Structure formats: structure tokens, C-alpha cells
Amino acid sequence: xxxLNRRQFxxxxxxxxxxxxxxxxxxxxxxxxxxxxxxxxxxLTSLGAFVRIERNxxxxxxxxxxxxxxxxxxxxxxxxxxxxxxxWNRVRVEQLPYGYEIGPDGETNxxxxxxxxxxxxxxxxxxxxxxxxxxxxxxxxxxxAQHWQLPHDRLATEASHVVHPDGTRMPYAELAERAAGILPxxxxxxxxxPEQYRVIGKPAKTVDARAIVTGRASFGIxxxxxxxxxxxxxxxxxxxxxxxxxxxxxxxxIPGVRDVFVIDGPVPGxxxxxxxxxxxxxxxxxxxxxxxxxxxxxxTWKPGPWAQESSAALEAKAAEALKGxxxxxxxxxxxxxxxxxxxxxxxxxxxxxxxxxxTMEPPHALIKIEPDRALFIGSLQSPGGASTxxxxxTGLSRDKIEIRMTRAGGxxxxxxxxxxxAEAVMIAKKAGKPIKLMWTRxxxxxxxxxxxxxxxxxxxxxxxxxxxxxxxxxxAATSMNYRIARKKERPPGQGCLEADDFPAGLVPNLxxxxxxxxxxxxxxxxxxxxxxxxxFAVQSFIDEIAYETKQDAVxxxxxxxxxxxxxDYQGHGGPKFDTGRLAAVLTRCAEAIEWKRRxxxxxxxxxxxxxxxxxxxxxxxxxxxxxxxxxxxxxxxVADIGRVVNPLGVDAMMAGGTIDGISTALNLAIxxxxxxxxxxxxxxxxxxxxxxxxxxxxxxxxxxxxxxxxAGEMGIPSVAPALANAIYAATTVRVRRLPLLxxxxxxx
Numbered sequence: 001x002x003x004l005n006r007r008q009f010x011x012x013x014x015x016x017x018x019x020x021x022x023x024x025x026x027x028x029x030x031x032x033x034x035x036x037x038x039x040x041x042x043x044l045t046s047l048g049a050f051v052r053i054e055r056n057x058x059x060x061x062x063x064x065x066x067x068x069x070x071x072x073x074x075x076x077x078x079x080x081x082x083x084x085x086x087x088w089n090r091v092r093v094e095q096l097p098y099g100y101e102i103g104p105d106g107e108t109n110x111x112x113x114x115x116x117x118x119x120x121x122x123x124x125x126x127x128x129x130x131x132x133x134x135x136x137x138x139x140x141x142x143x144x145a146q147h148w149q150l151p152h153d154r155l156a157t158e159a160s161h162v163v164h165p166d167g168t169r170m171p172y173a174e175l176a177e178r179a180a181g182i183l184p185x186x187x188x189x190x191x192x193x194p195e196q197y198r199v200i201g202k203p204a205k206t207v208d209a210r211a212i213v214t215g216r217a218s219f220g221i222x223x224x225x226x227x228x229x230x231x232x233x234x235x236x237x238x239x240x241x242x243x244x245x246x247x248x249x250x251x252x253x254i255p256g257v258r259d260v261f262v263i264d265g266p267v268p269g270x271x272x273x274x275x276x277x278x279x280x281x282x283x284x285x286x287x288x289x290x291x292x293x294x295x296x297x298x299x300t301w302k303p304g305p306w307a308q309e310s311s312a313a314l315e316a317k318a319a320e321a322l323k324g325x326x327x328x329x330x331x332x333x334x335x336x337x338x339x340x341x342x343x344x345x346x347x348x349x350x351x352x353x354x355x356x357x358x359t360m361e362p363p364h365a366l367i368k369i370e371p372d373r374a375l376f377i378g379s380l381q382s383p384g385g386a387s388t389x390x391x392x393x394t395g396l397s398r399d400k401i402e403i404r405m406t407r408a409g410g411x412x413x414x415x416x417x418x419x420x421x422a423e424a425v426m427i428a429k430k431a432g433k434p435i436k437l438m439w440t441r442x443x444x445x446x447x448x449x450x451x452x453x454x455x456x457x458x459x460x461x462x463x464x465x466x467x468x469x470x471x472x473x474x475x476a477a478t479s480m481n482y483r484i485a486r487k488k489e490r491p492p493g494q495g496c497l498e499a500d501d502f503p504a505g506l507v508p509n510l511x512x513x514x515x516x517x518x519x520x521x522x523x524x525x526x527x528x529x530x531x532x533x534x535x536f537a538v539q540s541f542i543d544e545i546a547y548e549t550k551q552d553a554v555x556x557x558x559x560x561x562x563x564x565x566x567x568d569y570q571g572h573g574g575p576k577f578d579t580g581r582l583a584a585v586l587t588r589c590a591e592a593i594e595w596k597r598r599x600x601x602x603x604x605x606x607x608x609x610x611x612x613x614x615x616x617x618x619x620x621x622x623x624x625x626x627x628x629x630x631x632x633x634x635x636x637x638v639a640d641i642g643r644v645v646n647p648l649g650v651d652a653m654m655a656g657g658t659i660d661g662i663s664t665a666l667n668l669a670i671x672x673x674x675x676x677x678x679x680x681x682x683x684x685x686x687x688x689x690x691x692x693x694x695x696x697x698x699x700x701x702x703x704x705x706x707x708x709x710x711a712g713e714m715g716i717p718s719v720a721p722a723l724a725n726a727i728y729a730a731t732t733v734r735v736r737r738l739p740l741l742x743x744x745x746x747x748x
Contacts, residue, residue, distance in 0.1 A: 050080055050096075050111070050129070051136045057160055057173040059086045062096040064125075066116035066381050068411030069656075070712040071649035074207045076125050078645055082199040083133030083192060085157035093207040098383040098403035107398075109384075114405075116381045117416050117525065118572055119613045119710030122645055126707055127191075134189040143178035144170055194643070194705070203648035208407065220379030220406040221438075223366045228434035229258055231427045232290040234297055235279035235447050237676045239520035240268040240304035242278045247298035251282060254296060256289030263426050268305050271485040274393065274422040276447050276522060281427045287438055306520030307675040311453075314672070315351070317517055318455035318476040326474060326513035327492060330499035333509035335461075338470030342461035346548055350458070350537035351737035353669035354478075355451035355526050358685060361409025362444040365424035368434035373400045376424075379408030381415035389418045393425045413525035417449050442680045449524025450670055452478040452496055453517070456537035461509070466549040468560065470509035473497065473538065478519040480529065492516045495530050498571045502538060502611065505567040506560045506579070521672065527660065528713035530571070531612045532720070536665075536738060539608035539721030544734065553725070554590045554607060558583055573614035573709070581640050582611055585618040588700060589638040593620035603633060604729025608721035614709030615641040619658065619722035621694075623730050628745050630666070630727070635694040637715055642706035654715040655697040661719025663688030666741045 052060035061080050065072035077093045080086075099111035113124040137157055144162035145152045147170070155162055161169040194200075211217040236242060248260040265278030280299055284290035339345060366377045367390070374396055380386055383403050391398045408415060420437065428435040454477030461470035480495030481487035487494075493514030504510055526532065542560075546553040564580025586609040590596075593605055602624045609618035622634040637654045644650050667686045671678045679685040720738065727744060728734050735743045 050132045051084065053172050053176045055173050057090070057171040059084065059091045059160060059172070061086075061091055061093055062111070063093050064096045064099070064111040064114050065121045066114065066383065066405055066408065066411070066415075067095065068116050068379070068381060068408040068415065070116065070121070070653060071206060071646065072116070072121045073407070074204055075122060075645045075649055076129060077207070078199050078204060079125055079129040080133035080136075082197060083130045084137050085159070085198070086133075087159035088199050088204065090160060095405055095407070098387060098405060100384070100387055100398050100401075100403075102397075102399045114383050115416075116411060117413065119615070119712040119714065122708045122710050123614070130191050131188055134191055135184055138185060138189045139179040139182050140172050140175045142182050143175040146178065147175070200645050201643070201647065204646045205648065218406055219361055219409050220366070220377065221361050221364045221409070223377040223406060223436070225366055225368055225375075225377070225434050225436070228366065228368070228436050229283050229285065229431060230287045230290045231281050231283045231424070231431070231435050231437045232287070232294050232440070233263065233279045233281050233423060233437070233443065234294050234299060235277040235443065236265065236301050236304075237446060238301055238303040239306040239309065239522075239675050240265070241675075242302045242304065243280060244300040244302045246280055248280070250296040250298070251293040254284070254289055254293045256285040257282060257293040258285065259283045259431060260293065260297070261430055263423065263430075270483070271488075272417070272419060272449075272483045272522060273485050274389065274419070275426060276419040276449075281430070283427065283431050283433075283435070290438070291440075303675055304520070309520055309675045310673050311353075311671040314453055314478075314517060314519060315455065318453075318515075321476040321515040321517060322455065322457050322474055324515060326476075326515040329491075329493050329497050329512040329514050330504060331511055332504070332507075333470070335470050335472055335509045335511035338461045338509040341463075342469060343464045344462045344466075345459060346462070346545055347457070347459040348541055348544055348736060350456040350540060352454050352456075352533060352536060353671070353738055354453045354521060355664065355668055356445050356448045356670050356679070356685060357410070357412045357414035357526060358445065358682075358687065359408075359410030359412060359414055362439040362441060363414070363420035364436070364438055365421050366434070366436045367421075367424045367428050369394055369425065369428050372396075373402070375402045375404070376421065377404045377406065378421070379406055379411075379415060380418070381408070381411045381413070382418060385416070386418045386421045389422050390425055393422060393429070412527040413529060414448065417524055441682065445670075445679050445681070445685055446677045448670075449522045451526030451529065452480050452523045452533065453519070453521075454478070454496055454533060456534060458537060458541040460541070460545050462545075462549060466551065468503075468507055468545065470511075471503050471507045472511040473534075474511075474513050474515065475534065476515035476517055477533075478517045478521060478523055480523050480525070482519075482523050484524070495525070496533055498530050498534075500567070500569045500571055500574070500577065501530075501534070502582075503560055505577075506562065520675065527657075528612050528717050531610060531713070531717035532661075532664075535608070535610045535717040536720040536724065539610065539718060540724050540736065543606070543608075543721070543725045543728070547728075554586060554595055557586055557609065561586075569611075573612065577611050578616070581616045582609055584702060585609060585616045585638045585640050588702065589618035589620045589636055592636045592638065592698060592700060593622060593634065595620070602730065604726050604731070606722045606725025606727065606729055608718040608725060610718040612714045612717050615639060615711065615714035617654070617714045617718055619661075619718040621723050621726040623723070623726045625731055625748075628748065630692070630741065630744070632662070632692070632694040632723075634698070635662075635696070636698045636700070638700045638702065639711070639714055640702040640704055641711050641714055642704045642708040644701060644704075645708060647701065650701055650711045651699045653711040654699045654701070657713065657715025658697045658719055659688070659693060661716040662693060662723065665720035665723050665738060666692060667739050669739050669742075
């Protein structure tokens, strides 16, 4: 990423069509962009920089991030448009390709960070993308100053025009040619003050919303290429299993089937740096023929080393593991002494299951490999990882690999791994043809990087006044770092138990320990990974403490948070955790749900709050039971994510996170039997139905002058505990294992 504290070089050029291009990169004046200028012309899909000013004064802005539904195709260009003083109504946004290149100083990315994960897109772009827009504006103003022979600082800009002191307006397009010949300033341009914002903070519709609802939007799964064949895989259902025997006689008789061959899986225990599972590839003229060919295969499998794994056995191992010592994650004070001195000790266990990502658009990959280059088109979250995988498997230099990113039908962490890219490369190499690899829903659910399974044992010590004197959180889980090479050096509990998470720093005695469980299940990040994994346990247990000690649950949390202050937070989202900001969202959420109002109609109210990736959120639900069906009458989400770039997008993200959280908390679990995943469709991995959802999600975003923290994952961690707490208030049934409905109905 460009360091804005150092001298910069802004790449400025004029295309053959007369469009001004402005991009941001490190200071190397002799280094030219990879895309030849004369090839750019009017081909907007081959944008060479962030800003392009067309002759008709339309502004074209490149969106660098992976658009997986979180709205960065709109919000990131808004940052550039703000400092450019562009007329947002006349801005056109184009998705940029992956920008890897090799410059004089080695590997770099001409666009900066392009991945999507951890809600970092806005925070990563907050300064450098605004700077790109500011430099473009500076050049245009300087061009106008030369034209009018006026000092630079006497001119203003507004809605894609430079404004003369007498009110005369000159469109940017008339200044583009002159601006292209001006040397950019050697130091960063001063950015606007918040009171000058005209784009940031104003509601903006998703730039490609019309294309989506009219069916014209192109997702990765829609991509085609001349001469490409379609491939599907029959993957081994056993973790680390392999192909034993294969009879492809009938498959090869299917019209359109071109070839059938085995793709080996990774060596058991090795890193998942290519594909995820062994299997048989069927290559055909089209998807239908490929699927028919796959159905006609007769394959037997060797089960591999995890043939005996099951959910029941894993749960038993977790319970046994908690009897040991574990690995200390954080230890404050003296928890053993706190136990001895306690007037009362409370304990509870909470269980969270494996989860699949189940994106609406399953994995896919379209790739063409030539002797000296390769082209990939598809939906990604980690284009850098995809580039590396393709390079490793083909031997091509990464600067010879073109990656065109498309809108993705969801990600939630699934596309951070590039196993499906590796599969496509392996098949294309064997087939000797361009390949479009397709996954089905069955493939997607049975072969994923699942959110880890975990058993949380929590205990609290209290004194004679029911003050919390100690808190212990023991977590037995399948480590999220399993067989991921880039995570090899991370502590085993990272992603499952965070040292500085609530209530760390808020109680005098704290004991956090992690117990690693062996499992053959591939694991990986799942939307707000750490936080959805443990917030359910912690925030539910806080409610239990409040009930058992006859304290108000909101007041207990506020008492723990104490006076507003910043605590050190070394995890993602740090370096500080602000107790006052979490208290503010909790208090506002309690007000919105009318927490103090007593319910006498069979309804119950529950609340929870959480700090996630630099953002603060709280949820409250009002629920009742209709027979064995849960009815959610009200749903409140309050968030503080710093300065909001696009309010419309943030509201959508918070509402979407809440819906995702409800669906997951109520229904979803991946289970294992005989070393095989049991779920294969939405019939047995039941995404929430409309009837299960509240009629409205009330989203309240607190105003803030802080720098933005992102919004994609903040609206989900506190959903499950708030819902569980509401269920208890309505039914007096304390649900300590997810999914909620199955456990609730078992106990009613």
C-alpha cells in the first residue's frame, strides 16, 4: 500500500481518446503503467487508473476492491469522487482488474489493497483513494489557473467543474489535455475537511443495482470464453480420501463429454495450498453434459485417516480436553485465588457447530492457460492468492497472469481460499483447453473451509455484593489455522479465542485458555470469524450472571464497561477498544427496544453487544413462541462504525448481517458422520425462511467523527446471543448450543 507520509509520484496520462487518467503509486518517475496507453481508447473494461475523465465530462472511476455484496463497488469510488469534486450523478464506476506488476523496486500493486476480508476495504482506502481524487482535482485546477492566468488558490471546484471567481464554470473535460501535461505536486495534497464533504456521508444507491435487478449484471459464474470447455468434479466425500476405482465407460458415452480423468488431492496433513479434495473431473461441451457425465461415473473411494470422525466423537473429545491445562491466551490477576475467595461461582458451557459459507453463487473458475500467459475470470476475495496459486501450478511469472474480477454472489470468507482456482488450473492443464469449472450446491456444502467447531466453558466468581471478581473462558475448538500455510506461525487459538476481547481489562482476574481439537475438517474464516464464534457464549453468559444475581442485564454490562476509556486491543480492529463507544450502542439499543418496559403478553426481550474489527454494535430482539415456532416481533441493530461513507450501504449491511445472524443462529449446523459431511443441500442446511424473519430490521447508526472502520461484519456477532437471551426471557429455557431452534424444540 502506498505510504502517504513519503514523497509520491502520481501517474498522469492522456489516452488516445482524450481521456485523462490519474492513478496513485510510489515515487518512481521512470516506471510506466503496464497497460499501453494506445490500447486503452474507449475500452472502459481496461481501465488503467482510478480516474478517467471523458470528453463529454463524464467521470469514470475504477473500483479496486472485490465486490462480494458488501458495497465497495460504490463506497470506494465515493472516496475518490469526494476529493475530485465530481458530480456523483454523472460518475460511472468500472471494476478494476487485479493490479499486480513488477516495478523497479519489485512486486507491487498499482491499485493498492484489493482483497475483501475483515471489513478493511474502507479503512484501507480512506486516505490513499481520497488522495488520488485530490491529486486529480489539483491538476485540473492548475490547468484552469494556467488557462485563466489566475493563482491556483483563487479557483474552486464543484460538480465536475472548475469555478472562476466571477462564477464562470469550466468542465473538467475541457481541462483534461492541459492537466495531463502538468507535473503533479511532489507532496500529498491537502484533503477536504468533513464540513466540505458533498459525497461522503450522503446516501448513494449501489452503482450497478439496476443491472442486478434487470439481470444484466455479470457475476463470475456468467463469464464465458471462446473455445472453453465446461468441467465439473466428483470429489471424494471422505476427508483426505482418494480415488480407489473408477469406471467411466458410461460417462464417456454421454453426448458432449470430451474427457474424464482423476485429479489427485493434497497429501494428508499437508497444507491446503492447491485443491481441497481428490476426485474425478468430467470435461464437456457444456454444463448439462458435464453433470450428466458425472452422474454416470462409477467410483469407489479410499476413506483416508479421518474415517471415524463424527460430530458426537468431537463433542466428547472437547469435553475431555477441557479437563486438561490448555494453552494460556491471557491471564490477569490470580483466578485461582478469586475462586477460593468467591462467595459464589457460576459456570456454563456453550457449543457452536461447524458452519458452511453457502454463498448464493457457488465457487467457479474460468481460466485460459497459454505457454507464456494466463487469463482468469471469476469471483474472488483474494486475487493475490489466486495469482499465486496460478503461478505456482503453471510456472508462469505472476506479471504474466491476468485476473479479471467480477461481482460475486457472496463471499463471507469462502473466497479467501482459492482451492477452486487451483482445481480449474489442474483440469485445464490436463485438458489442454480453456476451462470453466462449475460447482453445484452439493459440492459447495460438502467441500468447504468450515467455521470451526467449539465448546466454551465459562465461569464467573462473585463477591458478597455480587460484584464480578473473576472471569474464566476455556475454549476447546478445532483451530482455524489448520493446514493453512500462511497461518502456520499463528497461535493455535487465534481465530477462536482473542486475548483482548470482552471482558478482558474489565475484571481484576481473568483466565483465557485454548484447547486444540484434532479434526480432519478443513477450516477457515466465516463472516466476522472470531466474533461470531465466541460472542454467543460470552454475551449469553453475561445474561446468566445477571439473572442469577438479580441484576439488570444492561446495567451489568454498563457496570463492567465502566467509564469511557480506551483499552489496548492487539487483535484485528485495534489497537484500541473504546468502552464508551460500546456502552453508547448498548444504551441506545436498550432505549430503542424499550428495555425497561415490562412485557406481560408472553413476549421476551434480549440484548447483546460486541466490538468487532474496530466497530461497535448491539442487537435487541422481542420474541414469543407460537407453538413450536419462534416469532420475532422486533429487531433492533445499533452500530458505531466511525464516519459513514455511504449511509444507504451501511443500513443495508447492518440489516443484512442481522438477517444472516438470525438465519444462522436459528437453523444452521454442519455435522459429520463416518468422516463425511452430512449436509448437501438447502433441504438439510436450511437457510432462514421469510416466515422466520422480522417484518423490519430497525437500524440505528450513531453519528461519529472517528475514521471509518468498515461495516461488512459488524452487524452479525451480537445477533445469536441477543436472540438466545430473548428466548430465555420468553420461555425460561436457556439455550446454550447452536442452532437455537433444534435445541429449543428438544427442550420445550
